[in-house]
Structure formats: C-alpha cells, structure tokens
Amino acid sequence: MKKYLVLFVLLFAGFSNPLSAQDTVVIKEEGAQEDLDREKDVSELSFRQRVHFGGGISGLSFGNPTSIGLAPMVGYQLANNTIVGFGASYQYYSFKDFYGVKYTSNLMGENVFIRHHLPFLTQLIGQGYLIAKAENFHNLSDGNYVNTYSNPVLVGVGLGAKFGLNLNVMYDLNYTSSATSPYGTALVVQVGGFFF
Template structure:
C-alpha cells in the first residue's frame, strides 16, 4: 500500500504542477553550440525583461489516503542572476482524522528561499539552498481535546537542490533539506514537520 501512495504522489506532482516564464530568447541555438541557455540576459548581454525572469509553479504534497491528507504549495521565483534564484512560497495542507479522532487538521505556511548554483562549470544545476519557513496549524472536532487548537513554528532549512530543466519553460527541483531549528521535544514541530528534521521534496518552477 505504501508503494501505491508513493506512486500516486509522483503522478500528482507530475500532472498538477505548472510553471512558466521564458529564460532565454534562443535556447535551442545555444544548446546546439554546446552552451547552457541564458537565464537572466540575452546572448548580447542585455538583461531580460522582468516578466521573462519570473517563474510560477509549485506542487502537491502530503498526499495520502489513510488518514486522508493533501497539500498544495504555490511558488513564485525570480532569476536574480545567471546562478542565483530567489523566491517566495505558500502552502496549505488538510488532513481528515474522522476515522481516528473525529476531527480535521489544517496547516498553513509561508516561506522565503534562495538558491545559488555553486560550481556550474563542474556540477551544473546543483544549488545551495537556504529557506525560512513559517508554519501554523489549527484543529477542529475532537482534536481540540485539552484546549490545544492552534500552534506555530519556524524552520530554517539548509541543503541542496538539483534543478532539472524541462523544455524551455520550467524546471523540476528536487531538494534535500535539514531543519536546523527542529526540536523532537516540541509538539508543534512534531505536528508541522513530522518526526525528522530532514525533508525531501519536488517542486516545479
């Protein structure tokens, strides 16, 4: 059953995420010349217009069926330079514990992130990743036992992202991150981030 959940999550990520924003005026010509497509400037060295350096996307996360849970994570990213990307994102996750406790869990998040391509000549498309993530939650139904209905926590994620271009319009971004603020003794951290300070995710932008 776990393998089916993982397969369905992968399908959802591939079919429900979108991104757009032109990254170069002639990517095919540069590829034919053995060069990587330019991301923030034209081949003549002029800066690309703002609208051509902004990318929109996101993904679906936390998809499972027992208990039922699903999350969405929209992202807006900006190509600051050829090797640096900055962005903002939001998230919402809904979990229904009806068969367990008779209630629902709602999680909300907002984040700022930066990605810097460390060694483009040796290891292209690999970025150092820094992210500040603020999350909160609220509960309904019998999950309110004890009067604890809300909570929040802030995570500082450090790690790496591999960004694989897909066509001319967007990239698949696989991130492996570690939450340096995580505490296993914090009930809020356990609810919002799970039982481990590590996370692996895929976003498209």
C-alpha cells in the first residue's frame, strides 16, 4: 500500500504545474520619494544632511606605556565617498622610564582628518576606507617634569560603514620613541565613527 501511495504522489507531482519563483517585492517606507536601496548623491543633500557628528576612543595601549583617549569629531561629506572633518582629543598617557620613575600626562588636542572609501577595499575587506589625520597636542599636566610630545601624522585603513561604528588602524609618520609620542607606539588603533 505504501508503494502505491509513493507512486501516486510522484505521478501527481510530475503532472502538476511547475512551481515558479515569486516576483521581487519592493517595500517603500511611508513618505519615501524613491527606492530605499539607492544612495542619494551628495549634491542632492542639504548642508545639514552632509554634516555628521561622532567620536571615539583612540590610542588604546595598556602596560608600559599606558594610553587612553577620547575624541569627539565633526565631519562634512565632501563627496559620496569622502568625508573631511575636525575633532578634539583628550589623551591620558603614562610611562615608566628605565629607573622605574612614572611620568603621566593629560593631553588636550585638536585634529583634522580625511576619510575616503575605495571600492577595491570594499571588495577586499568589506566597507574599507583610507584615513589620514594630523593631530596637535598640548600638555595640561603641571609639575617638575612636563614632557613635550610630537604632533602625530597618522595614515591607515579603516573598516566599517560611512556611518556607525568603525575600526581604524593607523601608523604615526612622526613617531620617534614612546617617550615623545602621545600614543606610546607608532601603530594607533581607534574605535569610533559618525552616529548623527
């Protein structure tokens, strides 16, 4: 009996109309002017729509030296794939010298940056971009020993969308030693991005 049931199902399936794929359904948000998948050209955006606010945590290193920083920023979308901007930075930095003497600094600074998304990086690492940043720091610490620091010039790559959380890995072109760099190393990692 089971054989006849299986045979009947197979015959029925063979003579029935072939199943066809369903057409693509496009859902538009209420009030949307056009397809939601298409990114608007920057020339179509108002000035306010081109300005973005964000920030991040930068120069993280723990041990000797220790470096922790906070960096709010403002960016302007210059072109579809290019954002330029400026930001402020606070960096805590401490290190012990060869004799075990600990030095700490509270640094305040400003920076300018440019970030450019490249299609070939997107294909390699997904939502990749190049980043360049120039920074200037002022030592707010007082005491007998106040270290002066180099002004980092950072270049590198980033991973993340134009807006949202990103990871930047940059190299300091002005790095000479951990005693003169506000980051303590030539390789600088920053987590942050534009959120508004």
